[in-house]
Amino acid sequence: MSPEDPVEAHNRQAWNRLVDHKSCFTTAAEDSSFVDPLGTVDGLGWLGGSIAGQRVLCLAAGGGRHGPLYAAAGGEVTVLDISDGMLELDRQVAAQRRISLRVVQGSMSDLSMFRPQEFDLVIQPVSTCYVRDIAQVYRQIARVLRPAGLYVSQHKSPTSLQTSLNWNPNTTGDHVGTSGGYVLQHDYYSGQPVAPVPQRTHLREPGAQEFVHRWEQIIGGLCRAGFVIEDLIEPFHADLEAEPSSLAHRSAYIAPYMRIKARRVGEAKSVLVF
Ligand SMILES: C[S@@+](CC[C@H](N)C(=O)[O-])C[C@H]1O[C@@H](n2cnc3c(N)ncnc32)[C@H](O)[C@@H]1O
Structure with a gap:
């Protein structure tokens, strides 16, 4: 067995701790969501x-939410x-609701335990930020997804990961004569994890190591791995009237x-390496 990548080991422990502390990031699906899963x-x-x-792969999607809901909707x-802590939540929810699903512990960077084209659909909640190399993840998904299969993923935006969580009242504002703003802090090209979060926030998971991926890696990387993009949305959370530094207020800016x-349409292209 190859030794575990240090970032993966770090994030496995971080997520296990979040489960132990019953963090808001580890909340299982509530009853009402099963009315129309x-x-x-x-x-x-x-x-x-x-x-x-x-055949649905819920990738990096432990926590008793996505897996049970996709299974309740009729997926295999x-x-x-x-x-392991996040997967245990899936086991518990599945047992409580008599839902059948398979759980596998492993990294999104190595899906070699699955057969080529084993899945019709891959869904991935926010999680690519936990690996350094997003292209590797895309290559793995392209291998296990059947041709014409869908890959639906959600990602943290690069700008959001680069920017301060807190409103800074002392910076220049966005209109003449105003002050205050969020501050771009982390550089775009370092490839190093962003600074850990010092506080409780809905935008970053305490203790986890997270990486900024550039747009050319997130979007271009998908194309190079043999996908076409059919749609892209930015889920709306903005409210300029909300408390400065809150998720809603910050989302009005970022x-x-x-x-x-x-x-998935074609074979992965190997000509361009970023
Ligand atoms: C946002 S959570 C998953 C979904 C969550 N239940 C929700 O409702 O949003 C992100 C998940 O990524 C997992 N994760 C972090 N690094 C990973 C890796 N390298 N491979 C697979 N999963 C990883 C974490 O354990 C965590 O369960």
Whole structure:
């Protein structure tokens, strides 16, 4: 067995701690979301109204939410996650609700435990930030997804990861004569993890190591791995009237996430390396 990558080991422990502390990032799906499970996970209708019988990989998606909901919607679900604690939550929810799903502990960077084209659909909640090399993740997904299969993923936006969590009242404002703003702190090209969060926030997970991926890596990387992008949205959280430094106020300046609908079409291109 090859030794565990230090970043993966760090993040596995960090996520296990979040589970132990019952953090808000580890909340399982609530009862009401099972009334219309597909509507809950696919409010945009990207999945065509039914996933019945589809082989679904919920990638880096432990925590008792995505796996149980996709399974309740009729998918044949596999949840892969690096954290044993997060996977235990899936086992518990599945047992409570008599839902059938498979859980696999491992890293999104190595999906060699799955057969080529084993899945019809891969969904990935925010999690690519936990690995240094997003291109490696895309290559793995392209291998296990059948041609024309969908890959739906959500990511932290690069700008959001680069920028201070707190409102700084002393910077120049966005209109003449005003002051205050969020401050761009982390450089775009370092490839190093961003500074750990000093406080409780909904935007960053305490203790986890996170990486800024550039747009050319997030979007260009998908294309180079053999996907076409069919849609991209930035989920709306903004409220300029909210308390400065809150998620809603900061989101009025920086869209924190983007969700991408990509379809596997071709073979991965290996000519360009970034
Ligand atoms: C945002 S959470 C998953 C979904 C969560 N239940 C929710 O509702 O948003 C991100 C997940 O990524 C997992 N993770 C971090 N690094 C990983 C890696 N290298 N491979 C697989 N999973 C990883 C964490 O253990 C965590 O469960």
